Every structure is written in structure tokens, then in C-alpha cells.
Amino acid sequence: MGASQSGPVHMFQDLAYKTGFSIEQIKNLHNRFIYLTQAEDTLRREHLENVSDLALNPIRRQIIEAFFDKRNMGEKEKGCLQEIGFEEFVTVLSFFRPPKPHTVDEEMKNIKKEKLRFLFNMHDTDNDGIITLDEYRRVVEELLSSYEIMGAETAKAITDAAMLEVASVTVGQMGPDEFYEGITFEQFMQILKDVEIETKMNIHFWNLDTRTVQCGK
Amino acid sequence: MYMSPFTFLMCVICIASLGYGANVMAFEPTSTSPSKLPPWSQVEDTDPDPDPGETTQAVFTLNYPRIQIPFEITLWVLLASFAKIGFHVYHKITVWVPESCLLISIGLIVGGIMHSLHEKPPAVLTSNVFFLYMLPPIVLDSGYFMPTRPFFENFGTVLWFAVVGTLWNSIGIGISLFAICQIEVFGVKDITLQENFLFASIISAVEPVAVLTVFEDISVHEQLYIVVFGECLFNDAVTVVLYNLFNHVAALEVVEAGDVFLDIGRFFVVGLGGTIFGALFGFVTAFTTRFTGKVREIEPLIIFLYSYLAYLIAELLDISSIMAIVICALTMKYYVEENVSQRSCTTIRHVIKMVGSVSETLIFFFLGVVTITTEHEWNWGYILFALLFALLWRGLGILVLTQIINPFRTIPFNFKDQFGLAYGGLRGAVSFALAFTLPDSIGRKNLFITGTIVVIIFTVFIQGITIRPLLKLMNVRKTNRNQETINDEIHKRLMEHTVAGIEDLCGQWSHYYWKDKFMKFNNRILRKILIHDNHPESSIVALYKKLELQNAMEVLDQMSGDISAAPSLISLQYVSSTSRPVLLFSEVFETV
Numbered sequence: 001m002g003a004s005q006s007g008p009v010h011m012f013q014d015l016a017y018k019t020g021f022s023i024e025q026i027k028n029l030h031n032r033f034i035y036l037t038q039a040e041d042t043l044r045r046e047h048l049e050n051v052s053d054l055a056l057n058p059i060r061r062q063i064i065e066a067f068f069d070k071r072n073m074g075e076k077e078k079g080c081l082q083e084i085g086f087e088e089f090v091t092v093l094s095f096f097r098p099p100k101p102h103t104v105d106e107e108m109k110n111i112k113k114e115k116l117r118f119l120f121n122m123h124d125t126d127n128d129g130i131i132t133l134d135e136y137r138r139v140v141e142e143l144l145s146s147y148e149i150m151g152a153e154t155a156k157a158i159t160d161a162a163m164l165e166v167a168s169v170t171v172g173q174m175g176p177d178e179f180y181e182g183i184t185f186e187q188f189m190q191i192l193k194d195v196e197i198e199t200k201m202n203i204h205f206w207n208l209d210t211r212t213v214q215c216g217k
Numbered sequence: 218m219y220m221s222p223f224t225f226l227m228c229v230i231c232i233a234s235l236g237y238g239a240n241v242m243a244f245e246p247t248s249t250s251p252s253k254l255p256p257w258s259q260v261e262d263t264d265p266d267p268d269p270g271e272t273t274q275a276v277f278t279l280n281y282p283r284i285q286i287p288f289e290i291t292l293w294v295l296l297a298s299f300a301k302i303g304f305h306v307y308h309k310i311t312v313w314v315p316e317s318c319l320l321i322s323i324g325l326i327v328g329g330i331m332h333s334l335h336e337k338p339p340a341v342l343t344s345n346v347f348f349l350y351m352l353p354p355i356v357l358d359s360g361y362f363m364p365t366r367p368f369f370e371n372f373g374t375v376l377w378f379a380v381v382g383t384l385w386n387s388i389g390i391g392i393s394l395f396a397i398c399q400i401e402v403f404g405v406k407d408i409t410l411q412e413n414f415l416f417a418s419i420i421s422a423v424e425p426v427a428v429l430t431v432f433e434d435i436s437v438h439e440q441l442y443i444v445v446f447g448e449c450l451f452n453d454a455v456t457v458v459l460y461n462l463f464n465h466v467a468a469l470e471v472v473e474a475g476d477v478f479l480d481i482g483r484f485f486v487v488g489l490g491g492t493i494f495g496a497l498f499g500f501v502t503a504f505t506t507r508f509t510g511k512v513r514e515i516e517p518l519i520i521f522l523y524s525y526l527a528y529l530i531a532e533l534l535d536i537s538s539i540m541a542i543v544i545c546a547l548t549m550k551y552y553v554e555e556n557v558s559q560r561s562c563t564t565i566r567h568v569i570k571m572v573g574s575v576s577e578t579l580i581f582f583f584l585g586v587v588t589i590t591t592e593h594e595w596n597w598g599y600i601l602f603a604l605l606f607a608l609l610w611r612g613l614g615i616l617v618l619t620q621i622i623n624p625f626r627t628i629p630f631n632f633k634d635q636f637g638l639a640y641g642g643l644r645g646a647v648s649f650a651l652a653f654t655l656p657d658s659i660g661r662k663n664l665f666i667t668g669t670i671v672v673i674i675f676t677v678f679i680q681g682i683t684i685r686p687l688l689k690l691m692n693v694r695k696t697n698r699n700q701e702t703i704n705d706e707i708h709k710r711l712m713e714h715t716v717a718g719i720e721d722l723c724g725q726w727s728h729y730y731w732k733d734k735f736m737k738f739n740n741r742i743l744r745k746i747l748i749h750d751n752h753p754e755s756s757i758v759a760l761y762k763k764l765e766l767q768n769a770m771e772v773l774d775q776m777s778g779d780i781s782a783a784p785s786l787i788s789l790q791y792v793s794s795t796s797r798p799v800l801l802f803s804e805v806f807e808t809v
Contacts, residue, residue: 143714165704200709
């Protein structure tokens with residue numbers, strides 16, 4: 001790291017400005033990035049799959065996918081990348097930055113919307129802007145997969161109930177022939193407006209100590 | 218409206234019988250000597266022996282002394298219960314005036330009546346009776362119904378306010394009062410520093426009941442709720458420890474520095490010891506309930522016995538019994554509620570609530586009675602300054618402590634929250650009992666009792682009545698949690714797992730990490746040992762089942778009478794018109 005100090009520092013400052021992290025946090029994240037990629041330049045899915053703690057997480061697939069999803073990079077395009085650089089890594093992580101104290105309400109709403117967008121993208125794997133019943137069911141199945149349960153029937157029933165809730169809240173009474181297609185982003189925001197995402201979906205990026213944490217070697 | 222004359226009549230009958238009972242006994246209790254309940258032999262001694270010559274058989278006899286004690290206890294409890302029933306007749310009253318105020322008022326009235334009849338209240342409120350019989354139910358009630366998830370999320374904050382806050386209050390008030398004592402004018406120069414600390418520790422104990430009812434009513438944010446709840450619970454433990462400490466220290470003639478350090482060390486031993494002990498008992502209880510499948514009737518008994526045993530043995534070992542019983546309740550609740558039958562679970566909850574509520578009611582009631590009938594020692598300066606310092610130090614304490622802990626919290630407390638916390642610091646049952654059971658060696662005991670009663674009555678009445686309109690006016694942060702929906706639960710889980718996953722990726726540890734690790738340990742080891750029929754269930758599935766059950770019961774409730782229709786017909790009638798719900802409801806009815 002000693003040789004090329006000025007190059008990364010510039011990059012860090014740009015990133016800090018763009019994502020809202022402090023220089024210190026960016027440096028820590030950079031160290032972590034190097035650790036994960038084992039000193040390569042780009043991060044691939046296999047690197048993330050090597051993290052041993054993540055193996056026990058029921059939705060690890062969605063989490064890993066989120067890092068390679070173009071929609072999370074702030075681009076208008078849809079699709080997936082095969083490998084990402086440090087900039088994309090930090091961009092995805094910036095979704096989890098806690099809001100600064102004394103943030104105004106308008107700003108809070110934007111932050112909440114962005115975090116909800118992240119969760120929405122986790123559901124909507126085919127990028128069509130709607131969460132269909134099947135997509136929702138897949139997520140529910142994964143969430144329940146860490147418990148020994150009765151089987152796919154329960155997940156199906158729960159997903160049905162959840163979709164019904166969304167439908168009754170957002171669309172109201174439907175006619176006998178109408179078919180509920182799926183949850184759009186506006187409806188998603190509406191049903192989750194009570195969950196305090198902006199305060200709960202945060203990580204305090206303080207004590208990143210890459211030296212003491214093992215990484216599935 | 219028909220209730221009130223009846224209640225009034227019953228109250229009069231109760232008081233009359235108590236008066237009669239007191240007369241027959243010719244009993245003059247003194248509130249200073251730790252008396253046991255009077256032995257029956259004392260009564261028999263005062264009765265003249267019947268003349269052996271006369272052996273006429275009386276047709277109708279009245280043997281009051283035999284049943285006296287249980288009878289009086291029952292009447293007192295009944296009187297307090299009638300008071301509670303009476304309050305809720307006029308619903309508006311309980312909205313504006315907390316129940317503790319009403320109970321104290323009734324106590325004052327009864328005390329007034331007894332005073333005018335020149336009777337004294339029975340001296341049952343001794344140290345032993347309070348600490349061994351009345352306090353455990355109150356604490357068990359609080360511990361058992363503590364919402365565990367918010368509690369563990371705010372664990373640090375709660376402990377911070379409870380322990381450091383109480384220490385701050387006690388020491389601050391103690392020192393300020395000692396300074397006041399030095400002023401000749403007030404005439405209280407004889408109160409030593411240790412005695413001042415003792416008094417200060419008594420009046421720093423806060424009481425949650427009234428405040429929590431108000432908080433629930435106006436749906437205050439659960440962060441505030443849990444901090445107040447937790448603080449009150451743990452500061453009981455801290456206060457009792459401090460009280461014993463200062464009591465012991467007050468008795469010493471000379472205090473050396475070494476003693477002080479030993480005491481501080483002892484404080485930690487007592488606290489931690491109680492916690493570990495309680496956890497141990499909690500696990501033992503859970504383990505026992507694993508085998509009670511065939512003897513469901515004694516399940517509630519096991520729970521109560523173990524909790525009480527934890528309390529008593531902690532008292533034996535002189536470690537914090539309150540911490541022991543609270544931690545015992547917290548640890549065992551999760552496993553026990555899976556092992557016992559539904560009925561036992563309901564019984565346990567009801568009995569705990571009932572006994573805790575009775576205990577609390579009795580203490581407030583006694584407070585009212587004792588206020589009138591006891592000999593007070595009044596000292597304008599000391600008492601008013603005590604009140605002032607109590608309020609001042611609490612406010613300051615909350616302010617300072619919040620500033621220190623806010624950076625560590627995900628949701629920092631703003632000024633309105635702090636005001637709610639500080640203003641919600643009502644004193645109550647525990648303070649009163651601790652003051653009342655002070656040993657006689659304290660010279661100014663009556664002054665302390667009077668001071669405590671003044672502080673309690675002021676906070677309960679003035680703060681208790683005004684806190685509701687004030688909080689509403691200030692528009693304190695309300696809770697967002699209106700109704701549990703499946704979507705909320707699913708996404709909460711999703712969010713937690715996502716954050717935990719990202720933290721793993723970043724090599725970051727926070728409370729999600731610990732929670733995750735504990736849940737894995739729990740599922741793999743603890744549940745297998747402690748639970749009878751181990752089916753670990755996701756909270757999403759549990760919530761789904763609960764909501765479906767509620768739905769089904771609502772549908773059944775709507776049909777009053779004609780339940781003869783087949784399930785599929787029911788679902789067609791009462792359901793919205795999309796195709797999916799019909800499927801859902803008929804599935805439910807077929808499986809239920």
C-alpha cells in the first residue's frame with residue numbers, strides 16, 4: 001500500500017464524497033476488500049461464498065447477488081455483473097450506512113426509499129419491476145429453510161396470506177375476475193411504511209478489524 | 218351506577234368488621250418493633266378461665282379470635298379489590314388519574330376513619346413480611362411480562378440508566394441533603410452522612426406501574442417504554458442493595474476507606490451473583506417442565522415454587538434476590554411456554570398478574586392508611602429540600618446520562634424522550650416499604666418516613682396526573698407498531714438476515730451477530746435439552762398461525778347462532794371476492 005499512496009487517496013476522497021462514508025471508513029473497507037479478494041483487483045461471487053459465517057445465513061444467495069446487481073449501482077440498466085471493483089463494493093455497502101444525526105425529514109424519506117429499493121431488488125430477480133407470487137414465495141422459502149418445518153406447503157400458504165394482505169391494503173376490494181399481478185415498488189413502500197427501515201437497516205462501520213476475523217481459509 | 222352504593226356498603230361493612238376485630242383483640246401494635254403476628258396463646262391468656270362448675274352448653278357462640286388473622290387479611294385484600302372495581306365503574310377516572318393515586322386516596326380515607334375511631338392499623342408491614350411475601354410477586358410480575366426482544370436490544374441502555382442512574386441519584390441527593398443538614402437553621406444537624414445516603418437511596422427508587430399505563434394508553438414509542446420498564450425493574454435491585462449497604466454502614470461508628478472498597482466490590486458480587494443464580498434456576502425450571510407432560514395440573518405450581526425458591530436462596534446467600542427472580546423469569550419463560558399446556562400457560566400468567574397486582578395494591582393502600590395514622594415528624598427545610606433534590610437530580614441525571622449513551626444507540630433519545638423519562642420517575646411501593654421497615658437504630662426514622670411519604674405522594678399525584686396531558690401536548694414519539702402483519706414480520710426477518718450477512722461480509726460484529734450466534738446455540742443445544750417436543754419454529758410461521766387462528770375465531774364470532782352450515786359455505790359468505798382467499802379459508806377450516 002505504501003508505494004501508490006496518492007492514487008488511492010484521491011479515489012477514496014471521491015468515493016467518500018459520492019457515498020457519504022468517511023475517509024477512515026473507506027480505508028477500512030478497502031482493507032476488507034483486499035482481504036476478501038485475496039489481493040486480486042476484482043471481487044467475484046466465489047470470493048463472497050468463501051466467507052464461512054455467511055454459509056449459515058438463509059438468504060446468502062440473495063445477499064451475494066445484491067452485490068452484482070446493476071440496479072444497486074445506481075445505473076438505469078438491468079442485469080448482473082460477473083465481477084465488481086472496489087467502487088461498486090462500497091456503493092452497495094452505502095445502502096447500509098446509518099443516517100447522519102439531525103437529518104431532515106425529506107432526506108430521511110429518500111434514505112428510506114433507497115433502502116426499500118435495495119430490499120425490493122432482492123425480491124425481484126427477473127428485473128421486471130414487480131414482485132410476483134413465485135418470487136415472493138422463493139424468498140419466504142429461503143427464510144424458513146433454516147428451521148425444520150412441514151415443507152413447501154407452509155411457505156406457499158404464508159406467501160398467499162402475505163400477498164393477500166398487500167392486495168387488500170393497496171388495491172382494496174377486487175372484482176371476481178381481477179387478478180392481482182404482483183407488488184409494485186409503490187405498493188411495497190406503502191405496506192412497509194411502518195417498519196423503521198431507516199433506523200434498523202444500518203451497520204455502524206466502526207470496528208472493522210480484518211486481522212482478527214477469519215475468512216474461511 | 219348500581220355498583221357504587223353496593224361498593225360503598227361493602228366498604229363500610231369491611232371497616233366495621235376490622236374495627237370490631239381490633240376492639241376484641243385489645244391489640245395495640247407498635248409500628249416500631251418488628252413483631253410477629255400475635256400468637257393465639259396471648260389471647261387465651263387474657264380470657265378468664267371458664268368456671269369449672271358451670272357447664273351449660275351455649276347454643277350460639279362467637280369465636281372471633283380463632284379466625285382473626287386470616288379474616289382480617291382477607292378483609293383488607295377484599296377492601297382493596299373493591300376499591301379497584303369501584304374505580305373502573307367510571308372509566309374516565311382511570312384515564313386521567315392513575316390507579317395508584319386512587320388507591321392512596323382510598324387508603325387515606327380509611328386511615329382517616331380509623332384515626333377518628335382511635336384505632337391503629339395492624340402492624341403487619343414488617344421487614345420480613347414485605348421482603349419475603351409482598352415484594353417477590355411484584356418483581357416476578359414485572360420480570361415475567363417484560364418484552365424480551367426490545368429488552369435485549371436495549372440492554373445496555375437499560376442497565377446504564379438503572380445502575381448508574383440510581384447511583385447518581387442516591388449519591389447526589391445524599392450529598393446535597395448532607396450539605397443542607399449542616400445549616401443550623403433547619404435543626405437537623407444530627408443526621409450523619411451515612412443516614413443521608415440511606416434516605417437518598419430510598420427515595421431514588423422509581424416505580425413503573427402508573428407511568429407504563431399512561432405510556433401504553435398514548436402508544437408511546439417502545440424504546441421509551443422498554444427503557445422505563447427496564448430501569449424501574451433493575452433499579453429496584455440496585456436500591457435494595459444500596460439500602461442494605463448503607464444500612465450496614467450507618468450502623469458503623471467509623472467508616473474506613475477499606476470498608477468502602479469492600480462495599481463496592483460487594484455490590485458487583487451481589488448483582489452478578491444474583492444474575493447467574495437466576496439464570497441457573499431458570500434453566501432448571503425449564504428442564505423440569507420437560508417432564509411434566511403427564512401431570513399438567515402441577516405445572517403452574519412448579520413455576521412459582523422455583524421462582525420463589527430462587528428468591529429465597531438468594532436471600533440466604535445474601536445476593537440480589539430481585540435480580541435472581543427476574544433473570545429466572547426471563548430465562549425460563551421462553552422454554553416453559555413451549556413445554557407446558559395452553560391452560561397451564563394461561564394459569565401461570567393470570568396468577569402472576571393477580572398476586573403481583575394484589576401485592577402492589579395492598580402496599581399503596583397501606584401507604585394511604587399509614588399516612589394518617591402514623592406519628593409524623595415534620596421538618597419543613599429537610600423535607601422540602603429532599604423533594605426538590607429528588608426531582609432535580611433525576612432530571613440532571615437523565616440529561617447527563619443520555620448525552621453519554623446517545624452515540625452508542627441506533628436511535629438516539631431526543632429532548633422530548635428525555636423529558637418523558639425524567640418526568641416519568643414516580644416513586645412508589647418499594648420506597649415506601651423500605652422507609653417503613655427502617656431499623657429503629659436510625660434516630661430520625663419518623664422524619665425519613667414522613668419525607669418518603671411526601672415524595673411519593675407528590676410524584677404520584679402531581680406527576681402522575683399531569684404526565685398524560687403533558688406527553689400528549691409535547692407529541693412524544695409514538696409507536697409505529699400498529700398491527701402485526703405477515704409482511705412486516707417477513708421483512709423484519711429479511712432485514713435482520715441481510716444486515717447480519719453484510720456484517721459477516723465486512724467482518725463486523727454488532728448485536729445482530731451475538732443474537733445470531735445465540736439463536737444457533739439455542740437451536741442446536743439448549744432447545745434439545747430443555748424442551749419436550751422440540752419443533753423449532755420460525756417467528757414468521759408462528760405469527761402466521763396466530764393470525765390465522767384469530768381470523769378463524771373472528772369468523773366464528775360473527776356467526777351468532779347458526780353454525781350448521783358446512784365450512785365451504787361459510788367461507789363463501791364471509792370472504793372477499795378474489796379467488797385466493799376462498800382457497801385460504803377453506804384450507805384453514807379443513808385443517809383446524
